[in-house]
Amino acid sequence: MNYSVVVVDDHFLLSQAIGGLVQDFKKFKVLYLCKNGSELLDKFDDKKNIPDLVLMDIKMPILNGIETTEILRKDFPNVKVLALSIEEDEYTILKMLRAGARGYLLKDTKKNILEEALIQVMEKGHYYTNTVSQILVDSLENEIDTELKEKEIEFIKLACTDMSYKEISEAMCCSYKTVEGYRDSVHKKLKVKNRIGLVLFAIHHNLFTP
Amino acid sequence: MNYSVVVVDDHFLLSQAIGGLVQDFKKFKVLYLCKNGSELLDKFDDKKNIPDLVLMDIKMPILNGIETTEILRKDFPNVKVLALSIEEDEYTILKMLRAGARGYLLKDTKKNILEEALIQVMEKGHYYTNTVSQILVDSLENEIDTELKEKEIEFIKLACTDMSYKEISEAMCCSYKTVEGYRDSVHKKLKVKNRIGLVLFAIHHNLFTP
DNA sequence: TGAAAAAACAGGGAAAACACTGAAAGAATA
DNA sequence: TATTCTTTCAGTGTTTTCCCTGTTTTTTCA
Numbered sequence: 001m002n003y004s005v006v007v008v009d010d011h012f013l014l015s016q017a018i019g020g021l022v023q024d025f026k027k028f029k030v031l032y033l034c035k036n037g038s039e040l041l042d043k044f045d046d047k048k049n050i051p052d053l054v055l056m057d058i059k060m061p062i063l064n065g066i067e068t069t070e071i072l073r074k075d076f077p078n079v080k081v082l083a084l085s086i087e088e089d090e091y092t093i094l095k096m097l098r099a100g101a102r103g104y105l106l107k108d109t110k111k112n113i114l115e116e117a118l119i120q121v122m123e124k125g126h127y128y129t130n131t132v133s134q135i136l137v138d139s140l141e142n143e144i145d146t147e148l149k150e151k152e153i154e155f156i157k158l159a160c161t162d163m164s165y166k167e168i169s170e171a172m173c174c175s176y177k178t179v180e181g182y183r184d185s186v187h188k189k190l191k192v193k194n195r196i197g198l199v200l201f202a203i204h205h206n207l208f209t210p
Numbered sequence: 211m212n213y214s215v216v217v218v219d220d221h222f223l224l225s226q227a228i229g230g231l232v233q234d235f236k237k238f239k240v241l242y243l244c245k246n247g248s249e250l251l252d253k254f255d256d257k258k259n260i261p262d263l264v265l266m267d268i269k270m271p272i273l274n275g276i277e278t279t280e281i282l283r284k285d286f287p288n289v290k291v292l293a294l295s296i297e298e299d300e301y302t303i304l305k306m307l308r309a310g311a312r313g314y315l316l317k318d319t320k321k322n323i324l325e326e327a328l329i330q331v332m333e334k335g336h337y338y339t340n341t342v343s344q345i346l347v348d349s350l351e352n353e354i355d356t357e358l359k360e361k362e363i364e365f366i367k368l369a370c371t372d373m374s375y376k377e378i379s380e381a382m383c384c385s386y387k388t389v390e391g392y393r394d395s396v397h398k399k400l401k402v403k404n405r406i407g408l409v410l411f412a413i414h415h416n417l418f419t420p
Numbered sequence: 421t422g423a424a425a426a427a428a429c430a431g432g433g434a435a436a437a438c439a440c441t442g443a444a445a446g447a448a449t450a
Numbered sequence: 451t452a453t454t455c456t457t458t459c460a461g462t463g464t465t466t467t468c469c470c471t472g473t474t475t476t477t478t479c480a
Contacts, residue, residue: 011296012321013294013315013318013321016321017224017227017231021227086224149456159406161406162407164435164436165436165437166436174459178459180459183437194437195406195438196409200372210414210420359427385428386430387429388427390429391429393468394468404467
């Protein structure tokens with residue numbers, strides 16, 4: 001019996017192409033393709049459309065991979081999710097795994113590795129490459145006191161523009177001194193030494209997309 | 211007779227998958243896949259390996275799509291290049307077209323559009339979507355006095371780190387005041403008002419990849 | 421080789437960013 | 451209600467960035 005697979009990716013070409021690869025694998029068949037999480041969930045209204053495994057991109061419009069995976073884990077725990085993303089960003093990988101993904105395939109995956117990963121996810125329940133395992137280990141060490149508050153995240157996003165802190169304080173409807181407080185606290189938490197460092201951090205960790 | 215195609219992309223999965231799609235098209239056959247421009251040029255040493263068309267990604271390690279396309283135009287003018295990139299960035303598209311690409315496919319291309327594009331490139335010599343045409347038009351207006359000197363580009367790259375200008379002056383082996391001069395001149399040329407603005411500009415225009 | 425242009429550098433002042441300590445107001449908890 | 455914790459904000463001083471106006475040195479080229 002074949003396992004059914006759905007590919008969710010906003011890049012049409014990529015999802016079609018990956019669908020084509022998966023279709024070639026003996027143990028798998030592709031049910032359909034989706035452009036984002038929302039479209040996937042709509043499909044699930046009909047039970048026939050619920051697959052064994054979802055190959056999920058992360059950056060997608062409307063409903064992204066992380067949010068979608070969280071919903072799936074809650075509402076459809078039998079559906080296994082394998083993340084498949086073009087860029088390897090530690091925080092994103094972590095978030096995706098926390099959300100419930102059974103593994104994470106990086107961009108330079110080869111066809112036979114994809115097949116191997118699909119098989120392992122279905123039969124062992126998970127698939128982790130060395131890279132991903134290493135990231136998991138590394139994360140346990142650096143994952144202290146980097147919990148950002150709502151306001152701090154809002155501040156960081158504004159700090160990633162060419163606004164001055166005075167302008168930011170007006171945009172956030174608070175005192176200039178409060179903004180300085182946010183700055184000092186995120187500088188400490190994220191261990192950056194100036195605003196440029198903060199911008200680079202935000203980009204690398206997907207708090208801000210330039 | 212079939213046109214021969216080579217796919218150049220560092221994302222293994224993507225190049226394999228696209229190769230699979232192209233293989234399905236009647237008029238085309240895939241010669242081989244490459245991971246970057248350097249690998250492609252190595253292959254060209256043997257005349258048998260020179261295809262009619264190259265489907266080229268832009269961001270690649272070692273030798274990127276723009277550089278590779280420039281070399282191809284000079285040394286192998288009969289090989290047509292069609293750019294195929296995941297992210298649509300105006301400046302990148304422009305650079306690629308200037309380098310000699312016959313067209314530019316955006317991420318949400320569908321299978322039949324890909325085929326259409328391949329056919330048009332081979333038979334008409336080019337393929338431009340509306341999006342790309344619009345970008346070409348827009349670019350003619352903003353393209354005044356943004357000629358950057360070597361030193362200024364070097365400065366910009368360093369300004370995209372968390373170094374202070376004093377540290378940058380040491381790295382560039384020149385006076386602090388000279389660095390201030392570079393800063394003032396690029397601020398004027400690029401119409402940015404502070405260092406954050408400069409970093410964002412650099413990222414958007416691929417002077418710096420975070 | 422001499423004039424013009426470009427690149428490197430300098431001074432100084434205003435503005436912004438950084439770094440610290442600490443106080444007041446509000447929310448949470450027991 | 452008292453206590454703790456968090457959030458917001460203030461004071462103060464230092465460093466860095468920004469933005470002028472210039473001078474000296476090097477390059478260019480007619």
